Amino acid sequence: MSRRDPAAVPDLVARAREGEAAAVARLITLVEEASPALREVMSGLLGHSGGAHVLGVTGPPGVGKSTSTNALVTALRRTGRRVGVLAVDPSSPFSGGALLGDRVRMSDHALDPGVFIRSMGSRGQLGGLAWSTPQAVRVLDASGCDVVLVETVGVGQSEVEIAGLADTTLVLTAPGMGDGIQAAKAGILEIGDVYVVNKADREGAERVRRELRTVLTMAERDEGTWRPPVVSTVASRGEGVEELLAEVERHRAWAAGSGELERRRTARARREVEAIAVTTLRERWGDVHGRSELDDLATRVAAGELDPYGAADRLLDALSDS
Amino acid sequence: MSRRDPAAVPDLVARAREGEAAAVARLITLVEEASPALREVMSGLLGHSGGAHVLGVTGPPGVGKSTSTNALVTALRRTGRRVGVLAVDPSSPFSGGALLGDRVRMSDHALDPGVFIRSMGSRGQLGGLAWSTPQAVRVLDASGCDVVLVETVGVGQSEVEIAGLADTTLVLTAPGMGDGIQAAKAGILEIGDVYVVNKADREGAERVRRELRTVLTMAERDEGTWRPPVVSTVASRGEGVEELLAEVERHRAWAAGSGELERRRTARARREVEAIAVTTLRERWGDVHGRSELDDLATRVAAGELDPYGAADRLLDALSDS
Numbered sequence: 001m002s003r004r005d006p007a008a009v010p011d012l013v014a015r016a017r018e019g020e021a022a023a024v025a026r027l028i029t030l031v032e033e034a035s036p037a038l039r040e041v042m043s044g045l046l047g048h049s050g051g052a053h054v055l056g057v058t059g060p061p062g063v064g065k066s067t068s069t070n071a072l073v074t075a076l077r078r079t080g081r082r083v084g085v086l087a088v089d090p091s092s093p094f095s096g097g098a099l100l101g102d103r104v105r106m107s108d109h110a111l112d113p114g115v116f117i118r119s120m121g122s123r124g125q126l127g128g129l130a131w132s133t134p135q136a137v138r139v140l141d142a143s144g145c146d147v148v149l150v151e152t153v154g155v156g157q158s159e160v161e162i163a164g165l166a167d168t169t170l171v172l173t174a175p176g177m178g179d180g181i182q183a184a185k186a187g188i189l190e191i192g193d194v195y196v197v198n199k200a201d202r203e204g205a206e207r208v209r210r211e212l213r214t215v216l217t218m219a220e221r222d223e224g225t226w227r228p229p230v231v232s233t234v235a236s237r238g239e240g241v242e243e244l245l246a247e248v249e250r251h252r253a254w255a256a257g258s259g260e261l262e263r264r265r266t267a268r269a270r271r272e273v274e275a276i277a278v279t280t281l282r283e284r285w286g287d288v289h290g291r292s293e294l295d296d297l298a299t300r301v302a303a304g305e306l307d308p309y310g311a312a313d314r315l316l317d318a319l320s321d322s
Numbered sequence: 323m324s325r326r327d328p329a330a331v332p333d334l335v336a337r338a339r340e341g342e343a344a345a346v347a348r349l350i351t352l353v354e355e356a357s358p359a360l361r362e363v364m365s366g367l368l369g370h371s372g373g374a375h376v377l378g379v380t381g382p383p384g385v386g387k388s389t390s391t392n393a394l395v396t397a398l399r400r401t402g403r404r405v406g407v408l409a410v411d412p413s414s415p416f417s418g419g420a421l422l423g424d425r426v427r428m429s430d431h432a433l434d435p436g437v438f439i440r441s442m443g444s445r446g447q448l449g450g451l452a453w454s455t456p457q458a459v460r461v462l463d464a465s466g467c468d469v470v471l472v473e474t475v476g477v478g479q480s481e482v483e484i485a486g487l488a489d490t491t492l493v494l495t496a497p498g499m500g501d502g503i504q505a506a507k508a509g510i511l512e513i514g515d516v517y518v519v520n521k522a523d524r525e526g527a528e529r530v531r532r533e534l535r536t537v538l539t540m541a542e543r544d545e546g547t548w549r550p551p552v553v554s555t556v557a558s559r560g561e562g563v564e565e566l567l568a569e570v571e572r573h574r575a576w577a578a579g580s581g582e583l584e585r586r587r588t589a590r591a592r593r594e595v596e597a598i599a600v601t602t603l604r605e606r607w608g609d610v611h612g613r614s615e616l617d618d619l620a621t622r623v624a625a626g627e628l629d630p631y632g633a634a635d636r637l638l639d640a641l642s643d644s
Contacts, residue, residue: 042629050626061382062499135630177384262624269630270620274607276634278600285596298592302584304372307364308457308591312598320642 009037013044019082019144021116027139028086028118031132034279038135049141050265052084053252056166057151058191063174064198068235069151073109075241076147080114084140084148087119088133116140131275133165134268165268167261168251170244172196173212175204189215192228193255194247200232200240226254285315293318331359335366341404341466343438349461350408350440353454356601364457371463372587374406375574378488379473380513385496386520390557391473395431397563398469402436406462406470409441410455438462453597455487456590487590489583490573492566494518495534497526511537514550515577516569522554522562548576607637615640 015023030037057069069085076083109115120136133150140148150166171192176199195216197209212230229247233240255261285294297311337345352359379391391407398405431437442458455472462470472488493514498521517538519531534552551569555562577583607616619633 039629039631042631046629047626050624265624266617266620269623269633270616272630273619273623273633273637274604274616276630277607277637278603280634280638281600281603282596285599294592294596295588297595298588301591301595302372302587304369307361307368308594308598309361309364311591311595312602315595315599316602 009040010044013041016139016143017045017048021113024116024139024143025118028120028136031135031139032120034132042135042138045138045142049138052137052141052145052148053248054137054141054148054150054165054167055248056169057149057172058169059172059174059196060177063172063177064235065151065172068170068172068196068198068233068241069149070108071233071235071238071241072149072245073115074238075245077109077112077114081146082114082144083116084137084143084145085115085117085151086133086136086140086148087117087151116143116145131272131279134272137165164264164271167255167264168193168248170194170196170248172198173208174199175202175208177208193226193251194244195228195230196244197230197232198235201234205232224258226251226258226260281319284319331362332366335363338461338465339367339370343435346438346461346465347440350442350458353457353461354442356454360457364460367460367464371460374459374463374467374470375570376459376463376470376472376487376489377570378491379471379494380491381494381496381518382499385494385499386557387473387494390492390494390518390520390555390563391471392430393555393557393560393563394471394567395437396560397567399431399434399436403468404436404466405438406459406465406467407437407439407473408455408458408462408470409439409473438465438467453594453601456594459487486586486593489577489586490515490570492516492518492570494520495530496521497524497530499530515548515573516566517550517552518566519552519554520557523556527554546580548573548580548582603641606641 012023012026016027027041030041055072057065057072059065066087069087073083073085109117118136120132137148137150169192171194173195174197195212197205197212199205200209209230209232216228216230231240231244231247233244235241252261255264286292294315297306297314300306301308301311334345334348338349349363352363377394379387379394381387388409391409395405395407431439440458442454459470459472491514493516495517496519517534519527519534521527522531531552531554538550538552553562553566553569555566557563574583577586608614616637619628619636622628623630623633
């Protein structure tokens with residue numbers, strides 16, 4: 001079957017819904033390629049997703065995100081759950097793909113049919129992560145995954161985005177990753193549902209744990225809201241991972257009962273719909289008549305002939321005329 | 323004068339153009355607040371910017387970005403140039419401001435009237451950095467800065483964005499920041515015009531430098547394009563900073579002569595105009611009639627009743643009807 005054959009989409013969707021790995025992989029490739037066929041794919045998956053628990057895993061480079069994801073998969077598989085892993089690399093925009101391919105990652109689970117592993121770049125577009133990740137998650141969800149782990153590299157914007165994408169967000173730290181101010185600066189203290197001090201056997205782990213608890217206590221949260229626990233792990237040896245999963249389950253139960261889960265999923269859908277709409281507009285702005293109106297406007301702004309607000313007005317005026 | 327008094331904007335703009343620090347600070351606050359007065363501000367600055375060299379400084383947390391920026395300011399001041407520093411913190415979205423305020427940063431230059439220092443959060447919005455940074459840069463540029471340093475925390479998306487914002491992008495690394503694969507993963511190898519190995523007196527610096535050179539050599543660049551140099555510094559002692567500035571000047575001259583500078587500035591304006599247009603639309607989608615149409619569409623997507631493309635179509639249809 002040709003990958004580009006649009007007639008094949010219904011068949012692909014049907015096979016993905018039966019959990020066929022090759023079909024799932026192709027659908028996620030369509031997501032990564034921003035294929036026009038996605039309209040039909042998403043419409044075909046309608047009503048078949050929403051069952052999976054979406055678990056975000058984030059933290060700065062070097063804390064052991066891949067190792068922790070690997071250990072979480074092992075623990076989840078022990079309970080028989082089907083697991084999808086999406087390693088999103090927002091720092092791989094130019095290639096459209098992640099540097100570390102699926103094959104070199106997580107070789108522990110490479111032969112397990114109950115685990116689907118995929119790396120995905122975000123194409124560096126504004127809204128790239130907001131746009132593509134929910135769609136890839138929806139594919140994994142509809143194909144029968146009970147848990148979808150979304151692992152994101154990065155400090156900053158990407159973490160904030162992952163917090164919007166996940167039902168439960170794990171924020172990883174480790175000793176030796178810089179002092180407390182750096183951690184706070186990284187903006188991770190507002191987004192975690194469960195905090196993990198990985199490499200807990202290393203020097204300084206207790207201090208990191210203590211600082212994290214202190215800062216989390218200082219962050220005033222309203223009564224009745226979730227208070228994020230701090231779990232210590234040595235992911236490379238699987239230590240603390242059962243406890244971590246127990247906290248994840250506890251958060252899931254709280255989120256489902258409190259309405260937080262529904263609120264998050266609606267917010268996620270809101271961002272996804274908005275990102276699709278904005279992407280559609282950007283394509284429209286970029287592609288019309290070869291050299292676009294936007295290019296002309298930008299040239300005039302760069303030359304100091306037009307201010308950016310005036311330029312944006314003209315762009316929007318052209319929209320309602322069309 | 324009231325900060326909210328729109329009648330005061332022309333006066334503020336005039337005073338900023340004369341380089342009055344308090345007026346510059348207020349204009350940047352208007353940028354940070356996404357004030358409606360910005361239309362008038364940007365229109366008032368029209369034709370008064372474009373002279374400054376915009377120098378991006380980026381790299382992962384802990385490499386010494388603040389120290390390097392500080393050392394660059396010292397070296398630039400020695401040549402008599404007026405310098406603006408914008409420390410953009412894309413990881414401070416919830417507060418709307420950076421954790422480390424202006425007062426605790428760069429105290430070496432706090433009393434120098436030839437230096438304007440400002441921290442700015444990006445509000446965590448999609449397009450936050452693309453939207454606000456060019457405007458803050460334009461304010462500093464129009465107020466007489468010869469060089470505007472834009473320092474960004476982060477790995478990932480924010481670095482790619484800074485590459486789009488700057489005339490020349492410095493990418494900082496340091497020994498002990500993780501291995502080569504981590505560095506490549508961080509996606510920094512495509513965006514730098516000048517690479518800096520800071521903390522060059524530490525163990526492993528030579529290895530980092532060698533690895534960086536190797537990977538940069540491997541990255542095939544066309545004949546006649548810029549080949550990014552690697553400079554070693556010990557920013558805390560000012561070592562290597564003169565050499566670094568010489569490479570920055572060399573890049574600036576190349577960019578101006580090759581047309582690259584104009585190309586970058588047009589691309590920057592394009593993203594800014596687009597970001598303003600998109601922000602305007604998002605406000606429109608979010609604010610109409612209390613509970614917005616977008617909220618209703620998102621609720622239906624989250625409930626599995628509507629697919630995200632269908633929802634986006636409805637959102638866009640509503641746009642041309644209005």
